[in-house]
Amino acid sequence: MKTDLYRILILISVIVAGWSCSSQDNAISNAEKHITARDIKTHDSILASDAFMGRMPFTEGETKTINYLKAQFQKMGLQPGNKGSYFQEVPMVEIKGNPSDNLKIHSSKGDFTLKFLDEYTASTRRIRKKITVENSPLVFVGYGIVAPEYNWNDYKGLDVKGKTVIMLVNDPGYALRDSTLFKGKKMTYYGRWTYKYEEAARQGATGVIVVHETGAAGYPWGVLRNSALNADLLLRAKDDNLSRCAFEGWLTTDAAIKLFDNLGFNFKQLSQQALQSGFKPVKLPADVSLEINNKLKFDVSHNVLALLPGTTRPDECVIYTAHWDHFGVGAKINGDSIYNGAADNGYPLACLLETAKAFSKLAVKPERSVLFLAITAEEEGLIGSEYYVTHPVFPLNKTVADINYELFIPMGKMKDITITGFGQSQLDEYVAQIAKKQGRYVVEEPHPENGMYFRSDHFSFAKYGVPSLFCKGWTESAKHGKQWTLNKVSDYWANHYHQPSDEYHSSDDAGGLVQDTKLYFELGLMLANQTAFPNWKQGSEFKKIRDKTMSGK
Ligand SMILES: [Zn+2]
Structure with missing residues (x-):
């Protein structure tokens, strides 16, 4: 009798676990449906248009960009992220x-x-x-x-x-x-x-x-x-x-x-x-x-912040970041003087907006808060992110992780997910888990000797101990393979990186950006619904800082 009851209880709990798991999957896929290639491209076609004048801080390009981002966040029903404001002033010299x-x-x-x-x-x-x-x-x-x-x-x-x-x-x-x-x-x-x-x-x-x-x-x-x-x-x-x-x-x-x-x-x-x-x-x-x-x-620029408050642990937060700035109008190259920055960083910004939209569509909101942070003056030396981490909305020991979008080239669907700074933090394992679900494999960024991990906004978070992640489909196109992808990326570095020709094209295939955005969304959701704080791995130069902040010393 006792044994039977025990068996029945196990059976029930298995069914319940199975049910809650698949209902969780349903909830995720329902929210994810709102992440589309069409919307990603629409955002980029606007943010990287000549009308936004290369999104240079302190210019009309800044005003247009930050107001566009604010309007999008408002439309999603996300709250202002900085004490009642969508903006955070960043004083610069x-x-x-x-x-x-x-x-x-x-x-x-x-x-x-x-x-x-x-x-x-x-x-x-x-x-x-x-x-x-x-x-x-x-x-x-x-x-x-x-x-x-x-x-x-x-x-x-x-x-x-x-x-x-x-x-x-x-x-x-x-x-x-x-x-x-x-x-x-x-x-x-x-x-x-x-x-x-x-x-x-x-x-x-x-x-x-x-x-x-x-x-x-x-x-x-x-x-x-x-x-x-x-x-x-x-x-x-x-x-x-x-x-x-x-x-x-x-x-x-x-x-x-x-x-x-x-x-x-x-x-x-x-x-x-x-x-x-x-x-x-x-x-x-x-x-x-x-x-x-x-x-x-002296001048003042702005970070843009939108917040989805957590349901049960609103004081803890997961942060998504993408810089909004680029180089504005500058020296003419091949007759063009507007540095549109479509891949750097229009597309990543578009993906940040799509991630935020997916969160806003969730029927059951996450337990921890989620902050969407569009950052100024990254190109000038990670300035907006440095300002945020030294003036954070959530204390850094309550900040679970930073997930950063940087330089996304639209290359269509990808087989890989390339992690820059691979081996630094436990976030690698989270990525691997979701990548597997997507039928992708995780690979280390091919040139860690170039120090790319230290060259975008996630690094400002790392420097102050917050585990931070920078990854994307980068090395194997699903359709064209590795060599084609390498050629594409090399062509970008040589002919378009930080040049006026980094432009939006209506022919861009944003399929891979949809994959990456879904991966980022699921990763943040996973972190926002758990109680754990993933840490840096042993041997990471950032672990001692995190351990110190977390112990409250
Ligand atoms: Zn960039």
Whole structure:
């Protein structure tokens, strides 16, 4: 009797589980029906039209874009995401720096100079009209990395207050192609110049100089030379960025060799020594002086936020992000001066809107809140996302994950789902589960050495510990295979990326974008209906930050 009842109970529970599972599937597919290629294309045809003038912050293009997004969110019945407003003001400053023609080096072995643009570049984040650095002692700090998880500290036992630190680009794992050192050929955040600047500031250095090398940096000196001539757009930080180094710059390899030679050191030899974890920083018998005169311009742009409040845990949230900005109207290429940014980032924005629409159509709303965040000034250096994470609507320890849409090329249906930053977080497994349902396979982004994971808005979230994901169909077209896809992507990088020809075409096949949007939707829904907080994996450079935030310390 008892056994029978037990069996019946099991049978019932199996039926109920089966029923609730299929009803859940029905609910998902009913909502997903609203994600269509036609609507994705309509959004892109508008956002990437000439009328939106390349969606440049501070221009009429911005006003049109943010109002379009707001109107769409309103139509879906989503709430304003920022204390009653669909907008979040992002205060920025444009700094056009004019550094000294010569970086002056003073040493007991004699004085000499390095020439601006040919041998060195420098700029400052400090929001000041003039920066003066006088006789700041030079220290070579190897790679300039402090990475406890790799037991690595290039600043060990060193006080760099008032000093200028010189370091190598990338990380030792890359230099030695040693997979047991850092992540080998894969770039870690420690290899990025942005990290090196931040770490130098944390250590209290006055100046920070990275030695350029084309292979390890991923681009030639010309890129740095050009950007040294352009103005920088930055967040207008509360402390006017006085916590950052007074100056940040680069030296060519030749200039570094000359500098070290003149001081009686062998640069190549020291670079080799810097590959050892026991490396000790080397104080150079010299100091540097320079001046930077800045032209400052202040302005305000906007993030756009829409909210679907959670039913049972509204204080916890899943975030979807896509940047809305692009380059506006600029230099003419082939007779066209409007940088429409159809793939970067019109289509991803369209997919964000379609995801939001699917959520709004759900008969049963998710337990956690879902925030849709369209971000400004990504192209200028992840500025809008940096502002959001430092002024979040939901505390970061209540933010489950960020799912970011970036650069979607309409290539039709895809067999793969390519994860950039594969192996970083447990979100990989969620993606794999949904991909399987879609009949797709998960693959790692083919060039992790380029550091693409550190180059879009999800990274701002990662930097502050929030697990974040960037993936898309990218390597195998269902119809045309891998080689065709590779050609298509290569053609995009070479001929359309950040060029006026990144345009909407009525012939675009958005089939793959529908697949990706459905995957993103299901992923966010899964996260919004569970209690778990997926974390970074062991060995990720972001895990220690997340663990710290989650423990409330
Ligand atoms: Zn982009």
